[in-house]
Amino acid sequence: MDHDSPLDPSGTQILVHQKAIAGNIKLSRGMRSHLTPGDFYDISYGGVVNGHRSDGPHSWLIPSDRWEDIVGWHWACQMQQA
Numbered sequence: 001m002d003h004d005s006p007l008d009p010s011g012t013q014i015l016v017h018q019k020a021i022a023g024n025i026k027l028s029r030g031m032r033s034h035l036t037p038g039d040f041y042d043i044s045y046g047g048v049v050n051g052h053r054s055d056g057p058h059s060w061l062i063p064s065d066r067w068e069d070i071v072g073w074h075w076a077c078q079m080q081q082a
Contacts (some may be wrong), residue, residue: 007070014070027077028056028065035076 007013010024032038044059045082067073 007069009070009073022060025060027080028061030061030080031076035079038062040075 004009005013011072015024020026030037032040032042042062044062067076
């Protein structure tokens with residue numbers, strides 16, 4: 001990874017500083033319904049949020065957990081933890 005690459009909340013440049021196990025997932029889930037759309041217990045089932053189980057990857061992250069830029073994500077993380 002190049003040090004001049006744009007920062008990404010899920011990128012290795014950020015995750016290397018995360019101290020909690022699955023810390024970014026915990027932050028994303030905590031922001032739901034406060035700062036981003038969604039509910040704390042929403043799960044992505046093969047790309048369908050809270051739908052019927054389908055083939056594909058399952059994730060605690062849902063599409064609204066993605067941020068366009070690192071500045072907005074960093075602000076939201078600070079607000080969530082305050």
